[in-house]
Amino acid sequence: MAMAMRLPAIARAATEMASAPVGLRRLFCSNATNFSFLSPQANAETPARPQADPSTNLFVSGLSKRTTSEGLRTAFAQFGEVADAKVVTDRVSGYSKGFGFVRYATLEDSAKGIAGMDGKFLDGWVIFAEYARPREPYRPQNNMPPSPYGNRY
Secondary structure (H helix, E strand, C coil), rough: CCCHHHHHHHHHHHHHHCCCCCHHHHHHHHCCCCCCCCCHHHHHCCCCCCCCCCCCEEEECCCCCCHHCCCCCCCHHHCEEEEEEEEEECCCCCCCCEEEEEEEECHHHHHHHHHHCCCCCCCEEEEEEEEECCCCCCHHHHCCCCCCCCCCC
16 A cells, blocks of 8 residues: 555656756756766866976975974985974974975985875875976055054954
8 A cells, every 4th residue: 555655756856857957857856867976077167276396395285184394304314314304283282284395405306206206105094206397476465554463363
C-alpha cells in the first residue's frame, strides 16, 4: 500500500525534474555528467599564475601546524647553505599558518632546494616549494593617509 502511494510522487518528481532548467537539474541530480566545478576544462580557462623570477628566496606552502622554523631549516639544509628559514605563525596561537620562507645563499642552491623538496613530505604533510614573488607595494584604501596607529582594518 505504501509503495503504491509513493509511485505517483516519484513519477511526479521525475517529470518535474525533466522540465527543470538544466542548471537546477545539474545541481540536484546525482547522475549529471558535466560538473563545471569538477571538470578540468573549467580550470583550463582560468589563466595560470605567472611564475616568479628565480631568486634565492623560496616560498614553501602546505606546512603542518607543528612545523617550526628550525625544522624547516634542517629539511632544506641538505640541498645547500640556508641563510634564513622562517615559518609564518599565528600571533595568538603561535602555530604555523601553513607557509614559510627559505632563503639560500646562492641561486643554484635554491634551485636544488625546489627540486629536492617540492612535493615531498615534511612533518607528515606534502609541501610545495617555489620561488617567492616580491611583495606588492602597499596601497592605502579610499585615498586615506596611513594611520599612525598601524593598519587596523
